[in-house]
Amino acid sequence: MAKLRNIILGTVAVVAVGAGLTYGWQQYREKSIMDDARSAQAASDSEVTSGPADKLLWGDTHLHTANSIDAFGFGVKLGPEDALRFARGEEVTSTGGLKAKLERPLDFLVIADHSGGLGATKALYDAPGFLVRDPTLKRWHDEMHKGPEGMQRVTAELIDRVGRNALPAALTDPVKQKKTSTSIWTGHSSLVERYNEPGKFTAFMGFEYTLMPGGNNLHRVVMFRDGKSRTDKVLPYDPGQGDTPVSQLWDYMDNYEKVTGGKVLAIPHNSNLSNGLMFELVGPDGGPMTAAYARRRAAREPVTEITQIKGDSESHPFLSPNDEFAGFGTAGWDTGNLTMQIKKKNQDYAGEYIREALKRGLAIEARTGVNPYKFGVIGSTDSHTGLATADENNFFGKHAGVEPSAKRASQAQNLGTREGRIGWHYLAGGYAAVWATANTRAAIFDAMTRREVYATTGPRIKLRFFGGWDFTENEFTRDWVKAGYARGVPMGADLKPGRGAPKFMISALKDPMGANLDRVQVVKGWVNASGALQEKVFDVVWSDADKRTKGANGKLTPVGDTVNIAKASYTNSIGDPELRTIWTDPEFNPSIRAFYYVRVIEIPTPRWVLFDALRYGAKLLPGTELKAQERAYSSPIWFNPKKS
Template sequence: MAKKRVIILGTVAVITVGIGLTYGWRQWQEKSILANARTAQVTSDKEVTSGPATKLLWGDTHLHTSNSIDAFGFGVKLGPEEALRFARGEEVVSTWGLKAKLERPLDFLVIADHSGGLGATKALYDAPGFLIRDPTLRRWHDEMHKGPEGMQRVTAELIDRVGRNDLPKALTDPERQRKTSTSIWTGHSTLVERYNEPGKFTAFMGFEYTLMPGGNNLHRVVMFRDGKSRTDQVLPYDPGQGDTPVSQLWDYMDDYEKRTGGKVLAIPHNSNLSNGLMFELVGPGGGPMTAEYARRRAAHEPVVEITQIKGDSEAHPFLSPNDEFAGYGTAGWELGNLTMQAVKKPQDFAGEYIREALKRGLAIEAKTGVNPYKFGVIGSTDSHTALATADENNFFGKHSGGEPNSKRASEAQNLGTREGRFGWHYLAGGYAAVWATANSRAAIFDAMMRKEIYATTGPRMTVRFFGGWDFKPEDFAGNWVTAGYNRGVPMGADLKPGQGAPSFLISALKDPMGANLDRVQMVKGWVDETGQMREKIFDVVWGDSDSRPRNANGKVPAVGDTVDIARASYTNSIGDPELQTVWRDPEFNAKQKAFYYLRVLEIPTPRWVLFDAIRYGAKLLPGTELKSQERAYTSPIWYNPAKTG
């Protein structure tokens, strides 16, 4: 026995020494990573990001992994590392065992896991059941271990209770959540530093602030310009349950910048499910919006997400009845807010759609002198699978339960919402396009701040847009991009002083692996002399123009349709691969504030539901949209008489 005891103790000693060595190695590794992060931060701070932006970079600023309370609840097992590997172009295995890989890697990624309950469902799932005392949490724990359906039931209940501010106290204990969040956040920043490779791939720190009073989606993605050495000094902002004003998030951002010397921005998203609250004409509490409030919003939120999986928020037919292309990606999302706790009314639409918000910004500026909605636009996925794909033929769904299968397009899935809201209504989109001076945190973040960015619903179209006063078609014969910068301003900027009517250099090039272009449209918004908000859509250049002259009403005929339903394919026998023009506003009024942005339309192509039908024999519901005209939206260029006269 004595001999055995010595052997056992010796084994324990070896194990203890091994653990100590492992812990020591990890400590050294952490210190090394932090030291490298500090050096990288100094280099980033010195980086010059001004000057002509020559690099077009593609990314996703809104991706969830197993650290998000709802994503894990819906079953996703992939964490941040798999998300980063996938975005960089590596093959990973999805939650349900499918091989997943992008045809083309992304240039940058923001993993934006929910700050509220960061890692909570995963921790609950992993916890020993006999140690869980709270009856609700114990029931949820047991349900989740019954399999995917149990996890989905728990998540549906959890999201509903979040909307009602009715989470169990044990799940919202501040001290417990602080410890969990600290561990996850600092571990995540180490991972992000490891995968960040300036010049090749940029990994950003970020999180999603999930403000959702009564189920109304007022979420923001918070994106940092900085790395581990600064972001480890804070935790993701989580005010807990309650209807906290968004200004508290801005206070958090101000405090971060003051404390660390870093920079941070917020991106409002998915405004189409806010029930009219995302872009209000009034200030907090329903009173008049003040100049100070408008100024704070514009400063903290220079970018807005215009399109994503849960629909498109550019325009709605109710608001723009004369726009034949309004209403893309709105079907199914018009029923109510995010959790369906409130039914949507038509008067709510005006506070939910980007074009109307841009017009409202002009109207508020006329009263306060400040435009709160002077933002640029991007797209992103809001995928809860850890897979940042926006390709129709490679769509992995909103969450792990919606991975490719024969039923996902025809069933209303999860959340217990009304039949017909989920399923084929999801979009396989979108992406953020950034014109930057380099592929780095500093260059991409600064491009977003100056709004030299645009959105697509998935395709990687190359779009450039300059505003000035003397552009001519002959400019395209030379270095027209240089001319655009020298004699005008890029998307996202204010027109410089000039005479006459503004002119615009416009160029759109098809996705090299995608469809031809149907047309490029100029969307103009303004406030007239009576204070009324106005808009007009101009077809400025289009494909097959020789065979598609304007009709008697001045409209450009439809481009046609080559989609083969039986094969889920199309041909580029219509449209054009490249469209360029110089357009001058024929209705310019020098006394009226205005904005101009481009909408670029592809020819019709198959949607992901059609690929499902071909691959899996999926039976689709009547009314399922099998094809669409995917598109890009640029950030606006603004005209202000006070600044250009």
């Protein structure tokens, strides 16, 4: 029957084309895809995603392919299908011709190509040259076909012309632009539907909103809960290059949900490159932030990206001078924004880092009753290669021009008007970890909205974090996860007032293919009675506890270091594979707002630069960071005192 059906359908398509009918094979195929998409959407809408989350899922919510104007301009040839195949664990060939494969597949992926100029450079490159009539576009087309250097020259000129409002008329015709964008977007949604397999691998629709006034990074990844039957009703929102307020993105999201009945969220990223603008204390008019604005931001942006290729945004030594682990992955990124406009530490740093934002949220809540920065945290790559890998020994670089080689670690990276970052400044991470009830769009998205998520800088550390009032040391001898949900709250939630001091149940298990753990810490933030923002880092459980103690300064002795520089290796002869504890806040004040999050630190391991040195004989510059202590960050648990 299936064979007969295919013959009939093929005959129908041939007859239709021969008769000059518009409803041919392509139209039939699109109708079939849409019918399937509607059925899948109905099943997703009816899915129950509440209850204890027992599935730990790993993914990347921030990946770029050849449909991003900058990624293609730097030479990447891998498109969305290559990206999906790679994330699912299949081997692909990178732009540079290297075989690329993940040791372990991911569970979900958001391809977040830039909304501005979606697919424009790739569409021009792919067009038959004799059909390109505009002289500028014809020159660009021919130049791009000369190779990577030609593509980069075209990209630079294109960006320059955008800034001068001097684009060719063929690129500014709104009717033609909408037609092109619609074709790319709906074609992409069909591909995403085909690769989405509930229970096995989840493919999401999304895009990157790329607002960058003055080079200040105010980007967001926009992620849909829905599939093709709904997302085809809109196009990705492009803010342009000016000072468009982010509230216009929220308007777009409001309209999408009103028109389609779907759901969508936004994920801020690279706050470390915003020059203080990502987490401001003021509202968009420069005055005190209002409760309405705070409420809207918290609702629209329930999670934030804390770590990725372009640096880590947890904290900075300038802000946290008593935290010896602050400043991971900040080298090179703490001097300027995306285009290297220089930062002013006192003025800018506080508005850029997650820990300070969480504290600012408490201060704004004390004044308005609403916390705008009540978000969970995730990691993702922001790779522009189509390859969602966060592994140090499998790092394919930020873009196709810096795939594995002997030169990339010491090359200056031109991100805008100035050269400032060196290749080794880039991180290989990170990943998003989600505690969900199932590997489906609905379950993963809903886990993000309730903030039951965490971030790692790459390793797949298994982390659980619950807050409650009556946990005991015996919890780990029975079903402690069940107890965590029954008598407490998980990461990302609010802990209601109780009796005594809160007790936190924490479990961290090493990546099965990775390094042992050094320690687990709890980071606490609060606003004191005089309104000052406060923080403290507690070492709550650590490895080799029989040998390591805290000194007079309260600091724990270092775990040690087994990294072999020449061999780019380490051993698990130090550290522990698992650390867990019930920790009680010894300084708890029931009258003060506070948040708590967990930071898990691994033992030292080699960075990707050492693998380049071993494989390619790369010559590393003085000052290159050769090793690191990778980590995981949980979403916070918040405590609010009883209202008087």
